[in-house]
Amino acid sequence: MKHRLLMSFVSALFMCACVAGASDVKEWGLLSSKMVNLSSAVDTYFADLAEAPIDNDVSILQKATVHDPGLLAPEFAPYLLKVQYQKSYAVLLLCSKDGGRTIMEDAGCSARLDRQVTHVEPCKFTLLVKQGCQVEGGDPE
Numbered sequence: 808m809k810h811r812l813l814m815s816f817v818s819a820l821f822m823c824a825c826v827a828g829a830s831d832v833k834e835w836g837l838l839s840s841k842m843v844n845l846s847s848a849v850d851t852y853f854a855d856l857a858e859a860p861i862d863n864d865v866s867i868l869q870k871a872t873v874h875d876p877g878l879l880a881p882e883f884a885p886y887l888l889k890v891q892y893q894k895s896y897a898v899l900l901l902c903s904k905d906g907g908r909t910i911m912e913d914a915g916c917s918a919r920l921d922r923q924v925t926h927v928e929p930c931k932f933t934l935l936v937k938q939g940c941q942v943e944g945g946d947p948e
Contacts, residue, residue, distance in 0.1 A: 839920045841880045849897035850915025859892040902930035914942045921945035
């Protein structure tokens with residue numbers, strides 16, 4: 808009887824873990840997609856600037872999404888978004904709300920999410936975008 812109860816408990820625990828994992832993967836995919844769209848909008852905004860903006864990150868994000876405020880999706884609320892200007896290219900960094908851990912990083916000129924971080928790493932920009940949108944430091948394709 809104990810063995811059967813233990814097996815039932817282990818099975819239930821495993822199924823809960825699988826469901827939670829699937830949910831996390833779905834949320835991660837949604838967040839990644841929204842990150843790519845947002846970084847693209849910031850990249851388009853930067854393309855029209857003659858020099859690096861002096862505004863703070865929140866102001867830059869608001870100006871870059873004035874045409875579609877939905878790009879600043881509610882899914883970003885539990886995180887910290889940082890923006891970097893690299894010779895008219897935009898790089899966005901998504902970190903934990905406290906700024907202690909990187910979640911993902913994306914160059915706006917590329918068509919895919921450039922970097923997902925699965926281990927603990929400080930909230931610092933690492934991507935380097937070169938002429939012609941050559942992104943260095945991203946995940947392998």
